[in-house]
Each structure stands twice: as structure tokens, then as C-alpha cells.
Amino acid sequence: MIRYALACAHGHGFEGWFGSSEAYDEQVASGLVECPMCGAREVSKQIMAPAVAGAKKRDPAPAEPSQAMMAEAMSRVRRHVEENFDYLGDGFVDEARAIHQGRAEDRGIFGEASPAQVRELAEEGVRVAAMPPAPPKKSDIN
Template identity: 45%
Template sequence: MIVFDLKCAHAHVFEAWFGSSADYDDQRARGLLSCPVCGDADIAKAVMAPNVAAKGNRAPATPAPATPDPKALMAALAQVQAKLLEGSQWVGMSFADKARAMHLGEEPAAPIHGQTSLDEARALIEDGVPVAPLPLPVVPPEQRN
């Protein structure tokens, strides 16, 4: 089996497996190939990097990267999130109302964060309100020690 990167006339690149290079040529000539994204039948081989295996008696050129410590990654993520929220105001459960009011120009724009339901978050996104979920939960100010 051989794998080729193929490309349609609309620049969609996809992978396909063939029994041989001749099988690819035969299927292309008979019009059996089409783009899985747009259905275009104008298919050609895309430029691809060769997959050359290292000799068995050689050590890898670069050492394998160290496995990151999950606790350290979470701590770093929490630090970054805390830094980003420094200038942001906690608005609690009124987040959706405040974000929508700012988007509509009814309130001055300001960085805020808070809580909302998944349905309300989806509605905000559908209405074009620029919102994004935070990667980590935020402890409301009144619940902090």
C-alpha cells in the first residue's frame, strides 16, 4: 500500500491509499477520484514530504522531548488566566445581560467575566457578541478566602 497527498482544483488537500502508483494513475484516468470536501474530480498529487525511516543502528538526531508535568501546566495556565483577568470585572450571573448591553452600545465597553448558561452563551455567539469560555473555573470574589 502507498499513501499519497492529493489536491483538488480548489486547493483541498487530502490523503488517499492505493495498492501502487499505477493504481493511482489508473483510478485518476478513469475519473474514479474526487475530493471528499467539494466533490471536484480534477485531482492531482500534492507536494508531500517523504517518510524516510532512520537506520536501525542510529540514535535519533534530537532527543525526545521531556513529558510535561500536568500539575505545572495547570499552574501555569491558572497564572496566565489570573493575569488576563486582572483588569476584568466579575459580573456573576449577569454576564450575558452585560455583554449583550455592551455589544449593543447600551453600556460602555469594558472587560468583564462571569457566569452564564450554555444556552445563553450560544445565543450570545449567534448574536455576534464576542465572548469566549475561560479554560479554568473562576472563584467568585465573595467566595474567596
């Protein structure tokens, strides 16, 4: 996995994880990478210091206030979607197309889609976004 520091055309900074540099290029070209703050799809990589493994084991650095703020914002977005949108599971892709084409009621939906399906929806002009990840369960944290 590769972590990139990214910024949108409006100057909002964020980071993204990609399987390879080619995966980043493909996702940006397909319009799948967007700013989590404003939704802009004009995204570029920023200069980043490489992570170098050292011989000493150190305590992890405490989370910066901006990281904690972003995690809280993502948690709120996820909670809002889960509480207010219709979960369609595997039926998400078909219903998203139907809504886009005016064949179904316009409403908030979420569900399951493969990366290829998301790419196809984006190419068709259907607005889709990845759901923020669920926070880890307290039982899973050391």
C-alpha cells in the first residue's frame, strides 16, 4: 500500500491509501478520488517525507488534533448516512442507476459495490462516494 498526501484545488489537505501508483492514477482519472471536505475531484499529490523504518522501537506519536477532528467528522458522516439513508446491500448499483436515470425515487442510498462497479457508475455520471470506514471496536484495540 502507498500513502499519499493529497490536496484538492481548494487547498484542503488529506491523505489517501492506494494499492500502487498506477491505482492512484486510474482512480484520479476516473474521478473516484475526491476531497472529503468539499467533494472536489481536482486532486493532486503533495510533497511527503518518506517513512523510514528505524532500528529502535518507539512509542507511536499521539494523534494530531487535525487527525482526531477528521476521524470525528468521518464518524459523524457515517452515522448520518446509516441513520438517514436506505441500505440496499448488493442492490445499490442497480438502484443508483435507476435514480440517476429518473426511473426511481430520488433519495439517499448506500450499499455494496465493487471498485469496477463504482468506476462504471462514475463514468455514467452517477455521483458516488466511498463510505467512511467504521471506527474500530474497542474490543479490537490493544
